[in-house]
Amino acid sequence: MYVSLRDRPTSETGPRTGRVATTVVLLGVVSLLTDVSSEMVASVLPLYLTAQLGLGYLAYGFIDGLYQGVSALVRIGGGYAGDRGGRPKWVAAIGYAVSALSRLALLPAHGIAAITAVITADRLGKGLRTAPRDALIADSSEPATLGRSFGVHRALDTLGAAIGPLVAFGLLAAVPGGYDSVFVVSSAFAICGVALLVLFVPDLRRATGAARIGLRRAIGQLTGPRLRRPLVAAALLGVLTVGDGFLYLSLQRRDNLAAEMFPLLYVGTNLAYLCLAVPLGRLADRIGRAPVLLGGHVVLAAAYLMAAGPVTGTLATLVVLALLGAFYAATDGVLPALISVLIASETRGTGIAAAQTVVALARFVSSLAFGSLWIVVGRGQALLVVAGLLTAAVPVAAWLLRTREMVEVSG
Numbered sequence: 001m002y003v004s005l006r007d008r009p010t011s012e013t014g015p016r017t018g019r020v021a022t023t024v025v026l027l028g029v030v031s032l033l034t035d036v037s038s039e040m041v042a043s044v045l046p047l048y049l050t051a052q053l054g055l056g057y058l059a060y061g062f063i064d065g066l067y068q069g070v071s072a073l074v075r076i077g078g079g080y081a082g083d084r085g086g087r088p089k090w091v092a093a094i095g096y097a098v099s100a101l102s103r104l105a106l107l108p109a110h111g112i113a114a115i116t117a118v119i120t121a122d123r124l125g126k127g128l129r130t131a132p133r134d135a136l137i138a139d140s141s142e143p144a145t146l147g148r149s150f151g152v153h154r155a156l157d158t159l160g161a162a163i164g165p166l167v168a169f170g171l172l173a174a175v176p177g178g179y180d181s182v183f184v185v186s187s188a189f190a191i192c193g194v195a196l197l198v199l200f201v202p203d204l205r206r207a208t209g210a211a212r213i214g215l216r217r218a219i220g221q222l223t224g225p226r227l228r229r230p231l232v233a234a235a236l237l238g239v240l241t242v243g244d245g246f247l248y249l250s251l252q253r254r255d256n257l258a259a260e261m262f263p264l265l266y267v268g269t270n271l272a273y274l275c276l277a278v279p280l281g282r283l284a285d286r287i288g289r290a291p292v293l294l295g296g297h298v299v300l301a302a303a304y305l306m307a308a309g310p311v312t313g314t315l316a317t318l319v320v321l322a323l324l325g326a327f328y329a330a331t332d333g334v335l336p337a338l339i340s341v342l343i344a345s346e347t348r349g350t351g352i353a354a355a356q357t358v359v360a361l362a363r364f365v366s367s368l369a370f371g372s373l374w375i376v377v378g379r380g381q382a383l384l385v386v387a388g389l390l391t392a393a394v395p396v397a398a399w400l401l402r403t404r405e406m407v408e409v410s411g
Contacts, residue, residue, distance in 0.1 A: 020152045021140040026201045027133055028156030033193035034096060035157050037103060038122075039164030039270070040186040043263035044172070046245040047252075048179050049115070059112065061371020063119060064243045074124050075360065079131030079353025088132030088349055089203045095129025096197055098122075100190035106183040127360070131353035136201075138340045138348055146340055147289060150333030151281020155274055158328075162270035164189075165263035172263070226342045227351065231358050233400040234335065237297050238362025240390040242304065242370050242383070244269070247324065250307055250379045251317050268318060272325025273332075280329045281337070289338035290401040294394055296330025299323050301390045308383035335359070 049055045049063060078095060082088030102122035109115045134150075141149035164186075171181045248265045251257070257265075284292040303323035306316060336352045343351035373382040 020145075020149055023140040023202055024137050024149050024153055025156070026196070027137060028153040030096070030193045030197045030201065031133075031153065031157035032160035032163075033189050033196065034099070035160030036164040036167065037186040037188075037190035037193065038099070038126075039161040039266055040168040040182050040189070041103065041106065042245070043165035043168050043266040044179060044182055046249050047262050050249070052177070052179065053110065053112075053115075055112065057374050058371050060245070060249075061367050061374075063112075063116060064245050064367040064371070074127040075131055075353040075357040076350060077353075078128040079135065079349035079351070082132030082135055082349040083347055087203065088135050089197070089201055092129040092132040092136070093194065093197050095125045095127070095132075096190070096194045098125030098128065100125075100187060100194050103183055103187035103190055107180055127356075130356055131349045134336045134340075134352045135349035138336070138352075143341065145285060146337040147281040147284035147292075147334060148278065149281075150337045151278040151284075151329075154281070154329070154333040155277040158270050158273040158277055162267050162274055165266035165270070169261075169263040169267075227339070227354065229400045230339065230342070231355060233397040234355055235358045235362045236393050236400075237390070237397050238359040239366050239369075240386055240393055241297075241300065241363055241366055242386055243363065243367045244324070246367070246370055246374070247303070247307060247320070247383075250383060251320060253379060254307070255312055255314075255317060265317075265321060268321030269325045269328070272322040273328045274325075276326055276329035277333065280326075281333055284330075284334045284337060289334050290398070292330050293334050293338065294398050294401070296327045296334070297390060297394050297397070299330065300327040301387045301394075303327065304383045304387035304390070308380040308387065 046060065046064075049060050050057070055063070078091055082091040085091070099122050102118050102125065105118045105121065106115075109118045137149055137153055138146060167185060168182050171178055171185065175181055244266075248262065251265060252262055280292055280296075300323070303320050306323065307320045309316075335355055339351050339355045340348055370382060370386065373385060376382075377385070
């Protein structure tokens with residue numbers, strides 16, 4: 001990987017230099033620090049809620065649904081605010097700051113209402129920041145290497161996501177049941193991420209046409225034929241994506257893992273993601289983003305089948321974690337790269353936000369549905385049902401993305 005000192009591509013059709021702009025790397029480090037913070041909390045939250053606070057699976061499904069989907073409430077607003085003002089950095093900074101403050105608010109929160117409020121604030125911050133940040137990445141990158149740029153960012157992001165559970169594991173090993181220490185250290189990492197963004201990431205101002213159009217018209221552009229089919233495909237696949245917490249709880253129940261070992265499940269997934277994010281981003285640039293995105297969901301279905309199957313033990317668990325990490329490497333950065341080539345630069349943040357909103361809402365529905373399905377048919381059967389439905393949905397999504405892929409190749 002090479003890092004360039006320029007912050008913008010020199011032309012819309014410049015050659016493939018293989019370089020990644022400094023802004024992309026700086027944003028990646030911001031995400032690294034933020035993900036150390038967020039994954040410290042996320043890696044202990046399922047057990048904290050179900051074992052420490054005694055919530056049932058349906059209640060956990062509701063909170064996990066909030067964790068997955070509440071950010072949808074502000075994603076389009078955040079993307080549009082960054083587009084309209086031409087200052088996406090500062091919209092992203094507000095989102096990062098809100099999430100950082102929510103970590104401290106977990107300390108006094110013990111009832112379901114208080115925890116729900118804190119998680120809602122954290123996810124609203126994530127929703128506000130994600131699209132403006134991804135728009136900055138797209139604006140700083142050459143169109144031919146968007147997949148690589150998003151892959152580099154996601155690799156740094158995922159390095160933080162791998163470190164976070166390790167820090168949580170170390171804290172819980174030193175202080176069994178010391179969830180408060182996890183929340184305090186988590187907030188410190190988040191504050192460092194906000195400081196880096198504010199002080200060092202360039203404020204790339206855009207001469208944007210979004211300021212001359214209203215929100216209704218901007219959203220109207222998102223429902224046009226160029227984006228309609230990809231958004232429907234994203235919704236279809238998203239509603240069949242089970243929240244990570246449920247999958248990890250399934251593995252923990254199946255193999256009777258000790259509570260202190262639970263954060264390490266997140267580490268395994270994130271290490272696989274870290275190793276594959278850049279290679280799969282480059283593959284998406286070379287063969288097209290839609291095939292890589294669809295392939296990631298095929299891998300996800302395999303992970304569900306493996307987690308539900310009769311094979312147990314450490315090796316089987318590691319295979320599930322590797323498959324889940326491969327899924328994220330093939331989808332998390334590839335989807336915004338796919339959307340970026342379909343929409344004008346002045347509304348790019350809004351377009352990315354629309355796709356992320358669809359996915360977030362779909363996963364909110366998925367968490368509620370899977371929590372109910374677990375209660376009705378049990379852990380293994382619930383995973384088998386979702387794996388079967390996801391396998392059937394992939395060809396439908398491929399058909400929906402077919403015309404989008406033709407546009408991408410020709411562009």
